[in-house]
Each structure stands twice: as C-alpha cells, then as structure tokens.
Amino acid sequence: MPKTIIVSNRLPVKITEQDGEYELSPSEGGLATGLGSIYKQNNNLWVGWPGLEITDENDRKKVTRELQELSLVPVFLSQEEINQYYEGFSNSVLWPVFHYYASTYANYEQSNWDYYQRVNRIFMEVVLKVAEPGDTIWVHDYQLLLLPALIRKAQPEISIGFFLHIPFPSYEMFRLIPWRAQLLEGVLGSDLIGFHTYDDVRHFINAATRILPVNSSANIITADDRTIVAEAFPIGIDDKKYSSLPDEPEVQKNIKLIQANFGNTKLILSIDRLDYSKGIIQRLNAFEYLLTHYPEIKGKMTFYMIVVPSRDTVPQYAHLRQEIDKLVGNINSLHRTVEWTPIQYFYRSFPIEMLSALYSSAAVCLVSPMRDGMNLVSKEYVASRVYNDGVLILSEMAGASKELIDALIVNPNNTEEVAKTIVKAAYMPLQEQRTRMTQMRQIVSKFNISHWVKIFMDKLEEVKQLQRSMQTRYVSEGTEQSIVNRYIKTRNRIIFLDYDGTLVNFNSNIDDASPDGDLNELLKSLCEDSSNHVVLISGRKHENLEKWFDDYDIDLVAEHGAWFKKQGTRWHKLPGLSAQWKQEIAPILETYVDRTPGSFIEEKSYSLVWHYRKAQKGLGELRAGELMNNLKYIATDKGLQLLPGDKVVEIKNIEINKGKAALTMVDNENYDFIMALGDDYTDEDIFKSLPDSAITIKIGNNVSAAKFYLRTPAEARRLLKNLTEHPSLAHADK
Structure with a gap:
C-alpha cells in the first residue's frame, strides 16, 4: 500500500540520554501535532534527525527500534555535521538571508555549504531505503532545500511535496547566496512547493525564472520538461486544543494566580524565541516610548515578556540577549514605582498550561516580528480567547497578518505607531474587541492545522494528475x-x-x-x-x-x-484593412522604447510589434503589462487586437x-x-x-x-x- 513519508530536520520527539539509556517523549510543536494525523496512520513514516549525536552502533540500533514503533525513522548525524550543516549553513546563511539580515549575519563559508550538501545526501539515502514506487514524500523547511531534487533523480516518478516554513526573500536578497542556483534546482525537484503567503510564492517564482532557465505562467513553473506548482498554504494551529485548555484545572489555577498578582493591571503579552528577526529590541523601544510619552498609563499596564532561549551560545544571539537584558533593566529602573514594575521579563520556556493562562489573561498580545513566515503565537492567542475579547497587535511583516486582518496591524520599525497602537488596544471598547476577535477566531478555527494538511495533500494529488494529463498529451x-x-x-x-x-x-x-x-x-x-x-x-x-x-x-x-x-x-x-490607426499607437510604443532599454518597435503592413527580448528580465515583462493595460481601451475603440507573445506585444487589425x-x-x-x-x-x-x-x-x-x-x-x-x-x-x- 502506498505510504506518505514526512521528512524534516528534526523528528517530532525529544530524546534524552542518561547513564547510557535513551528516553523518548513526544514533542508539543505545532508541526508535530498537525502531521500526527499523517505519520501515525497506516504504514506512513516520519524521517528526521533524533536531536542528539549517537555514535555507538548498538545504541543506534536500539534507538532505531524504539523509533520504529512510533513510525519514525532516524537520520543519524555527527556533531560536526550538525555544527556545519545546521548551525553553519542553515542558520548562518539561509536563516539571515531569508529574513533579510544578510548584510549583518550571513556567513558564506564554503565548508558549511559542503556539509549542507553532504547532509542532504544522507537524508536522501535514508529516505530511499524506505521509499517505494507510488509513495508520497513531503519535505519540510530550509534545512532540506536540496533534498527534493536528490530524491527525484533516484526516483523520477515519485510524488514530492515541499513546504517552506520561513519567508522566501526577494530576488535581490536571494541572489546574494553564492549557491543560489543549486538551491533553487533542489526545490524544483518537487511537484508542489508550498509557502505561507502569496508574497513568498511571487518571490520564489521571480528568483527561479531570473536565475535558472525555467519558464512560468501564473504559479506554474516549467523546468526540465516538468510542471511544478508553487502555491500559498498558510499554516494553522490545533485550535480546539487551545480553545479547550482554559477549562483545564491547572490552567484555571494559573489564571487565578495571574489575577492575584496583577489585579486590574492590563497585561501586554509578548512571547518569542530569542532571535534577531523577532523584533524584541524594537518592541522594547516602543514600550519605552509609550512610558515616556503616555505617563498616565504607568501602573495601569504591564509588559509581560517571555523570551524562549535559543542558540544563545552563538555570539550574535548571546549579544542580543545582553542587549535585551540591558534594555529591560534600564526601562524598569527608570520607570518603576514601589508597587509597579513596567516589564515582567522571563528568559525561559513555559509549560503550555501557563501559556494558556497568559493567553486567557492578557488584554493585549503584541506580536511584532521584523520578518516571520507565519507566527503561530498570534493564532494561539486568538484561539485561546473563548469569550471573544482581547486585542491582537500584529506586525505587517508576519505571514499571519495576511489572514488576521482584524488585528491591529503595525509596522514594527515605526516606534511611535506601535506605542500608540498599544494604547488603542488597551482601551478598545469591548464591543469592538468582540467584533474583531470573533472574525479572527472563525478564521483560526476554519483554517486550522488539519485543514492545512488536507489542502496541501489534495493539491499535491491534483498536481500529479495535471502532470499525468500533460504526459498523455x-x-x-x-x-x-x-x-x-x-x-x-x-x-x-x-x-x-x-x-x-x-x-x-x-x-x-x-x-x-x-x-x-x-x-x-x-x-x-x-x-x-x-x-x-x-x-x-x-x-x-x-x-x-x-x-x-x-x-x-x-x-x-x-x-x-x-x-x-x-x-x-x-x-x-x-481586403478592407486600414493602417491609419498606427499614427496614434506608434507614439505610445515609442514612449515604452524610451523607458525600456533593449526594446524596439517592428512595423508591419497592418500591425505594430513592441519587442522586449533584449530588455532586462523582469523590466520587459513589467512594461509589457503596463502597455497592454494602457492600450486595451484604445484597441477596443479602434477595432484592434492586442496579442501578448513571446517577449512581444503585437497590435493588429482585429480582422486579421x-x-x-x-x-x-x-x-x-x-x-x-x-x-x-x-x-x-x-x-x-x-x-x-x-x-x-x-x-x-x-x-x-x-x-x-x-x-x-x-x-x-x-x-x-x-x-x-x-x-x-x-x-x-x-x-x-x-
């Protein structure tokens, strides 16, 4: 029976080792929850790194057996491979470039690229050991960009989906990567390429068509005689889990504890992993601006900020943490009173029962990343607001802002705007809160994690049918x-x-x-x-x-x-043709020649052709779209036809x-x-x-x-x- 094989950098379990014994515990991540509906069914599998280095062969066999009982297949990697493939290339090249921090944090080391290729090949070898004809393979995220093409080369007919969980950058940013072509070729080994937003789809297609000899029409890419579809699939959460948690006794206990500690003080909640893309420093600056310019709110609201530890042994992250610690200390020392501290700051992770209590208690959730693929904290907050109150402030740079349009959308770089929006959110009338939150809860409920999995897998099958129909033609x-x-x-x-x-x-x-x-x-x-x-x-x-x-x-x-x-x-x-219309159309085409280097006009007896084959790629297409738009009404009025061709726009008599x-x-x-x-x-x-x-x-x-x-x-x-x-x-x- 054909099966589905999920492939990601990490397996959906935590493995801990103590005195030579390995203990497995389930991961609580959103991806693990959502894809549980797939890999726990039938003979489906999940392939990934177990999360720690296991060198002893007997230990590897033992862990493999334990994982197999959970439908999991381990990819064993050495610490050196993890250091250079994951910390080195994935997080020192792809992460900063894809989040628009190339000039600050990207490090293009050849050795890291060599290891990235090597580890992707190791993943391929493990996948091929368990993959059979007719199977479906779903590859996840930026650590495995090369994997689809590697699998495709070995099994040309197999069904491959790929999903990128972080933003895809603009062409101008992506082109900075020395190995950009190889990365794109790797992803294009897929049949369906998924992103969180349409912007990501657009950036990917633009990069692919400008860097590689591939063609695109709408969201369909033609590469190596294969049809590949790129589409937006905004990921959701397990909404029922978050909406039911507030009824749990442990959560209720935490809610009462929060109420006892903060009373009528409005909580402004912020939860992030330690990362420069999350906009934590900018958020603190906005709160400091708020305290300085709106002194009347002192004692009436508290910024409850959780930063989950991440990669803090890396110098840039250690420095970021120091900056956060220093800024929080400065703000608190400057604005605190005997009874009130402006910022409650925690550098640690919290159990989900406490997070649920905070989601339920916070009047405002402030989510203001500088760049984020989706940001599930915003959706978790919305799902937790079972009384349809509370206000979400959301960065326009987060993918979630494209769906949760009833949030208060802000530019995280605009300190004054963020500060004013916090005030607006804190004092928003209850009826407006409910109107906005009701709309957002409907979206989060409908487009949940199960829906995301279903529409992606349905689309993958649709793409395979499209490919089969192309083969028959x-x-x-x-x-x-x-x-x-x-x-x-x-x-x-x-x-x-x-x-x-x-x-x-x-x-x-x-x-x-x-x-x-x-x-x-x-x-x-x-x-x-x-x-x-x-x-x-x-x-x-x-x-x-x-x-x-x-x-x-x-x-x-x-x-x-x-x-x-x-x-x-x-x-x-x-018979009956006239060319008098050229006198009016030709000057319009001349303006496009003047504005588009490399373009020119070809005049025929009863048509005019604007050629842009020699124009800069992208600019020619942009001008062609403008020209078509500008001429469509004139063409209709004069009985002319506009023909978009291969790097040309032709205007001719409609009778021809x-x-x-x-x-x-x-x-x-x-x-x-x-x-x-x-x-x-x-x-x-x-x-x-x-x-x-x-x-x-x-x-x-x-x-x-x-x-x-x-x-x-x-x-x-x-x-x-x-x-x-x-x-x-x-x-x-x-």
Missing part, C-alpha cells in the same frame, strides 16, 4: 507512430506550420532567424510529396517570408493572415486572424489529413478553428487548445522529418 513515441500511420494512409494533406518558436528557436535579433540548411532540406522533402499542401503561416512580414521561402512549393501567409501568396503567384492582402486564414484554405478542399504546428497565442486561433479530426500540436507545454504538444522546435523538426521518411500511398500507387 505529449507526442510520445507511440503517438508519433500513430500520426505517421495516418500520414501514410492519406492522399490529400494540408500541413500548417508556424515559423518562429515552432521551426526555429527565437532569436534576439529578429532579422537573424533565417532558415538553416537542415530546415531547408526538411521543407524541400515535405513539398516533394505531391500529396502535401504545405502552408507557412507566420506573424513575419511578407517580405521576409518571400525572401526565405519563395523557391519552395509552399503557400505563404504573412502577418497572421493579412497577406497570403500561393506558390507561383503574387501577394494578395486581406490565423484561424480564419487556415479555415478558408481547409474549406476549399476535401483534405483527409490536417495538421497544424504552432507555439504562441496567435496559433490558438488555428487550433480552435480546425475540424476535430485535425492533428494540432503546440510547441511548448503551456495550456493550449491543441490536442498534443512537443517541447521544442527540434522535436517539431524531428516529427516532420519522420513523416518525410515514410512513403505515402500516393507515391506507392505511382
């Missing part, structure tokens, strides 16, 4: 043979061929795309078969097509159907249509074999207009009305060459 060896068999048996054929992107690759210089010797021979062979009526139907100028193909027995259709020429005759143009031109030719004859090959938006008109019996082939595997697709012009040529190498019945009869 691809002109495989069997499909090609079927086309050849139809070709052989027919006597009256018409073959429509686009040029750029179909028979030849796109060229940055539009005048340098003349047919090469092999293409000339191929077209000559096609035309020599008297059963073939070959039509070259292109967006090119008619002068170009005549220069290149006038010596062949080929009918030419230029400028998408504006001009047509049968072999041995003169050019004819579509490749499909109409093709249909006119087909209707005039009783063809028993109709085939059309094309690569872009304009060729869709042909695919849609031809009869159902026609063989329509898109070059490139984007969404298309064509029945089949080939990947490249080289594959298109191969198919046509195969046709020419098989004699037709017409020839056989002679």
